[in-house]
Each structure stands twice: as C-alpha cells, then as structure tokens.
Amino acid sequence: MKITDITSDQLRLDLDPPLRAAWDPEPRRHFDATIVRVHTDEGITGIGSGDTMAGLESVAPLFVGEDPCAIVRHVKAIESANFHGAYYWPLEAALWDIIGTVAGLPVSALFGNAASSLPAYASSAELKAPAERVETALHAREVGFRAMKIRIDGDRTAEGVATVAAVREALGPDFDIMVDLNQSWRMAGDTAEATDLAATRRLVRRLAELDVFWVEEPLPYADLDGFRTLRAENPGVRIAGGEMHHSMPELLRYLENDVLDVYQPDVVLAVGMHRARTLAELAQLKHRRFTPHSWTNGIGVLANLHVAAGVGGGPYFEFPFDPPGWTPERRDFMLAEPLTIGADGHLHVPQRPGLGIELDTEAVERWRIR
Template identity: 80%
Template sequence: MKITDITLDRLRLDLDPPLRAAWDPVPRDHFDATVVRVHTDEGLTGIGSGDTMDGFEAFKNLFLGEDPLDIVRHVKAIETANFHGGCYWPLEVALWDIIGKVAGLPVATLFGNAARSLPVYASCAELKPPAERVESALAARENGFRAMKIRIDRDRAAEGVLTVAAVRDALGPDFVVMVDLNQSWRMAGDTAAGTDLAATRRLVRRLAELDVFWVEEPLPYADIDGFRTLRAENPGVRIAGGEMQHSVPEILRYLETDVLDIYQMDVVLAVGMLRARTLAELAQLRHRQFTPHSWTNGVGVLANLQVSAGVGGGPYFEFPYDPPRWTPARRDFLLSQPLTITAAGELEVPAAAGLGIELDEEAIGRWRIS
C-alpha cells in the first residue's frame, strides 16, 4: 500500500454568540478546524484533525509514495517537519485511522485495549460567577456527568475559590471537582505575567481544603521546583499538567524528577499518538496517571480517547462541554453526529475499525475556507 495524496480541508465555524474561554485574550467568534485525509492506492482513506497544519504543504513530499503502515518512520518524519514548520500530529492520527481500518480494529485495541469506555469530566471553558456555575454543574450532573473542571482566572482568584466552594456545597462530596489555572502556557497576544509562587501556594492550599481532585497547570512549565513545592505542601490534591509540552525529553525529565501526579499530553497538539502512548505507560509504571487534554474538535477527542482507553488512562477523560456557548454540536460540527456520553457518564470507544470518525461532508462544504 502506498500514500497517493494528502489533502487538507480548512474549516471555520462562526460562533454567535462568541465563546469567552478563560484562556483567550479576547472572545472567540469563530472556531477553526483542519481535516487531514491520507489517500492510498488501495482505496483506504485515513482521517485526522486537531491542529491547524499550517505550512504542511512544504513537507507533503516526505510522505507521498510511502507505506502508510510504516508508522514509526512517519512519526520520526513528522517530528523533523514539526521542528521546521508547524505541528503536524493530525497526520499521524490519519495514519493510525488507516492502520486500524487495515487491521479491522479500533485503534484503542491496537494500543492495548485496556478499556472500552472511560469516565468523563465536563471540561468548562468560561469563567462564571458562583450561582451560574452551580446551575451549570447541576445541569451537567443531570446529563450524566459525575465530574467537572472549573477555570479560575489568575486575576480573580478569590471569586474562583468562591465558585468552587459553591459547587462543592451544592453538589456534595460525591461530585468530583477539578480546577484549571491555565498558567503553564499562553495564547498568542497574552503577555500578562502569571501568578507568583507565593500566591499560587496560597491558592492551591485553599483548593485542597475544598477537596479538589486536581489542580491543573498552576505554574509555567519551566518552574519545575515550584511544581514540586506545590505537590509536597498539598498531599491531598493532585497536580496535573503537560498538555502542551511538545518536547519528549522535557516530559521525560518531568517523569524522572517526579514533577506531576497526572500527565496530560494531547496527542493531536503536543507529542502525537505513538509518543503519548510510550510516555503514558512510563507514567503508569511510576504509579502516576495519564489523562490527556482534548480541547480541539470531535476528531481530536476521538484520537485522545483511543490512546487513553488503549493504555488504561484515567481516572477521568476530558470532555469539552460548557453550554450554551460550548456544546457537542459546536465542538463536533465536522462530524455526522456529535459525540455523547452514556447515562453512566462515560465516553465509549467507537466499535468501528480505525478511529470511528464519520465526517459530515455537507458541513465541511459549508464551512470550508480553502
């Protein structure tokens, strides 16, 4: 089998009303997605998505004429292209989709088949006052969620703590609450300084008192000593991070020096599927956990799910969800049907061979920009 072509569909969904994501410098009035299709001479087509694939056309020739099943070779080639261009892990996703289709199995089966479904948490996007966030948490629980991640603004930490406390009081001890401080990296144009270590130590200590399950990305990635300080001071709360760490050696350093409790490398944005599997297994061998970031679109959610279910990630899987401005319909606009969870609050691995992606070609035609 040979790769005959790699095509890209660049899509843009208009968002009205806009999404006011906590990590965005300005409200988001559109949502971009790039669909990658790897075509072969045997009629199989692999589908991937996640990052923008900007500049990939200059590296397309590295893959044409090659066997799509030679995944180790392709991962190494993507890593060299990433160094000189963008972030091309959606191509690896499409290749794994082909591999699964050739094998007649879900990719999660090829990655270990540790789980057929994973418990999810509702991963919120917007900053909401206590009463409004309590209302959304109650609605999420009614829809099957047993856990929720709440964002806290570094400049409004006191309000964030009040919001977490209100959710804890309203939903009780059995509802799991995580908190994301979004301090490890910045969106383009966000030049504000992060909170200092002393303020972060006070904040994490207060969140631990509220029985928060984990505190995510509380410090910049470079502050390894700060991460270790937070873990040592707060044995009752887990420290999570690593979603956008693109360097495998950097993540290995984290593992070797025991920086985190939960590793969150996104397979379409950070290190790819094959590398994420290796790093996840290393984390688990050290009695640490892997639960990937999955804030892209439905294809990115499925790619992360396949890897996480394959290796037995957990204890929860991220499900981007914050109605009314972030719904499965918006997130998965390129799919024929949005991904949904079970009544038990789990996301099931699709039974179809490959990644289980079913594109909505009409939506792709409608929202295509190039």
C-alpha cells in the same frame, strides 16, 4: 499499500454568541478546524484533525510513496517537520486511522485495549459567577457527568475559590471537581505574567481544603521546582499538567524528577499518539496517571480517547462541555453526529475500524474556507 496524496480542508464555524474562553484574550467569534486526509493506492483514506497544519503542502512529499503502516518512520519524520514548521500530529492520527482500518480494529485495540470506555468529566471553558457555575454543574450531573473542571482567573482568585466552594456545597462530596489555572502557557498575543509562586501556593492550599481532585497547570512549564513544592505541600490534591508540552525529552525529565501526579499531553497538539502511549505507560509504571487534554474538536477527542482507552488512562477523560457557550454540536460540527457520553457518564470508544470518524460532508462543504 502506498500513500498517494495528503490533502486538507480548512473549516470555520461562526460562533454567535461567541465563546468567552478563560484562556483567550478576546472572545472567540469563530472556531477553526483543519481536516487532513491521507489517501492510499488501495482506496483507504485516513482522517485526522487538531492543530492548524500550516505548511502541510511542503511536508506532504515526505510521506507520499511510503507505506502508511510504517508508523515509527512517520513519527520521526513528523518530529523533524515539527522542528521547522507547525505541529503535524493530526497527520499521525490519520495514519493510525488507516492502520486500524487495515487491521479491522479500533485503534484503541492496537494501543492495548485496556478499556472500551472511560468516565468523562465536563471540562468547562468560561469564567462564571458562583451561582451560574453551580447551575451548570447541576446540569452536567443531570446529563451523567460525575466530575467537572472549573477555570480560575489568576487576577480573580477570590471569585474563583468562591465558585469552587459553591459547587462543592451544592453538589456534595461525591461530585469530583478539578480546577484549571491556565498558567503553563499563553495564547498568541497574551503577554500577561504568570501568577507568582507564593500566591499560587496559597491558592492551591485553599483548593485542597475544598477537596479538589486536581489542580491543573498552576505554574509555567519551566518551573519544575515550583511544581514539586506544590505537590509536597498539598499531599491531598493532585497536580496535573503537560497538555501543550511539545518536548518528549522534557516530559521524560518531568517523570524522572516526579514533577506531576497527572500527565495530560494532547495527542493531536503536543506529542502525537505513538509518543503519548510511551509516556502514558511510563507514567503508569511510576504510579502516575495519564489523562490527555482534548480541547480541539470531535476528531481530536477521538484520537485522544483511543490512546487513553488503549493504555488504560484515567481516572477521567476530558470532555469539553460548557453549554450554551460550548456544546458537542459546536465542537463536532464537522461530524455526522456529535460525540456524547452515555447514561453511565462514560465516553465509549467507537467500535468501527480505525478512529471511528464519520464526517458530515454537507457541513464540510458549507464551512470550508480553504
């Protein structure tokens, strides 16, 4: 089998009302998704999505004519291309989609087959006042979630702590709460300084008192000493991070220096599926956890799910969910059916060969801009 072509579609869904994501400097009035397809001479086409894939046309010749199943070669080629351009990890996801199809197995089975589903947590996007966030947490529990991630603005930490406290009081000790401080990286154009270490130490100590399950991305990635300080001072709360850490050597340095409790690199944004598997297995051998970031679209969610379920990640899997601003229907607008959790609160791995992606061809045509 040989790769004959690599094509992409750029889609844009208008958002009305807009999504007011905590990490965005401005309200998000549209949602972009790039779908990449890898075509073969045997009629099998793999699908991936995640990053923008800018400049794909110049990268495609590196793969055309090659065996799509030569995944180690392709991962190294993607890493070399990433150095000069965008991040092309959705291309690797499309290749794994082909490999799973050829094998007649879901990709998670090729990655270890540790689990057929993972318990999902509702990953919120917007900053909400305490009463409103309590209402959304109660709704999430009704849907089946047993955990939720809440965002805290570094400039409004008192309100953020009050929100977490209100959710804890309303939902009790059996509902797990994660907190994301969004301090490790910035969106383009966001020049705000990260919260300083002293303020972050006070904040994490207060969150630990509220029995928060983990605190995510509390400091810039470069501050390894700061991360270790937070862990040492707060043994009752886990420290999580790494969702957009593009450097595998740096992630390995995190492991060697025992920087985090929970490692979260996104397989379609940060390090790819093959490398994330390696990191996950090493983390688990050190008694640390792997639970990837999954804030792209349904295709990206599936790619991350197959890796996490394959290696036995957890203890939760991230499921972007914050209605009405962010719903499965918005997130997965290019799919025939949006991904949903089961009554057991788990996100189940599709058992079709490959990644289990089924596109809505009418939606792709409707929202295509390139």
